[in-house]
Amino acid sequence: MEAIKAEFVITGGARRDQDKIMTIMKQAWTITRQDLRNNPYVLLWTLLFTMYLGFTISFVVSIELGKSGALNPAADFVMLVLTPFLGFIYNHRTFKYLQEDSYTHMLAFLRTLPILVSAVIMSRIQQAILAFVGNSVVFFMLLFTLSGTLRVYAGPGFFISFALTWIGYGMLIQALYIYLEFLRRGKAYFWLSLVIMVICGMISVIVRIYGANLVSITAVFIKEWQLLSPVMWGALAMGSLAILVSYRITLRRLVRRDLA
Structure with a gap:
């Protein structure tokens, strides 16, 4: 954190003359870069957790879409x-x-630096994009390799479209998490995250009641349309829009938030 402060003090004067958008992006990238540097094991922990997710979901999906054709809602959930x-x-x-309410403490520190509030939020979005790119490669490679049922739809077009469809959904929910990180304290963030999970469970059960399954529907629909799938493009559009809306709302409210 001290490295971030030193860098902004040195370069703050020159950046005031730059275009505002470029200033936001550069300040955001400074925060992102220093955050990664100050956590030397972050990539290892992220890789291990992503591999855990890939192993877990691949086996659940294999059971879900197996020969029995059971419509257990576990895969959707x-x-x-x-x-x-x-x-x-x-x-x-x-x-x-x-x-430790670490997000609130991080925001309180960053507020003492000569940087724009919008740059702090943009840094979080940059980290989310980097995470989605890197984690998704590992996650979906494991999912397609270990889940024999998804391999029956073999083809690079299907794999890419399936991955991007679920990434679009992930961006949609990630927008909610960004909002909660910046505007709620640790305990509230925890309980609201549980609410999101409960809602996901309810959706899974409702879909099951109607005799359907989101994972299988996604796979079958994408198999037909491949990279032209309106589901994929719709999911990516909704995810991108959700991130933009989250950025604007969070920025407006974060300026007024009391971090004491």
Whole structure:
């Protein structure tokens, strides 16, 4: 954190003359870069957790879409709950948010620096994008490799479209997590995260009651349309829009938030 402060003090004067958008992006990237540097094991922890998610979901999906054709809602539930987690970089702050209210403390420190509030939020979005790109490669490779049922739809077009569809959904829910990180304390963040999981469970059960399954429907529909799938493009559009809306609302409310 001190490294961030030193860098902003040195370069703050020159950046005031730059375009505002470029200033936001550069300041955000400074925060992102220093955050990664200050957590030397962050990539290892993130890789291990992503591999855990990939192993877990691949076996559940294999059971779900197996020869028995059972419509157990387990696959829908784990995909709905865990896919948004691909947008996290797993460091000390992520694991200690409940015990230490680490997000609030981080915001209180960053507020003392000569940086724009919008840059702080943009840094979180940058980290989410980096996480989705890196984590999704590992996650979906494991999912397609270990889940024999998904391999029957073999083809790069299907794999890419299936992954991007669920990434779009993950971005949608990640937008909610970004909002909660910046505007709620650790305990409230925890309980509201549980509410999101309960809602995902309810959706899974409702879909099951109607004799359907989101994972299988996604796979069958994408098999037909491949990279032209309106489901994929719709999911990505909704996810991107949700991130933008989350950014705007969070920015407006974070300026007025009391971090004491």
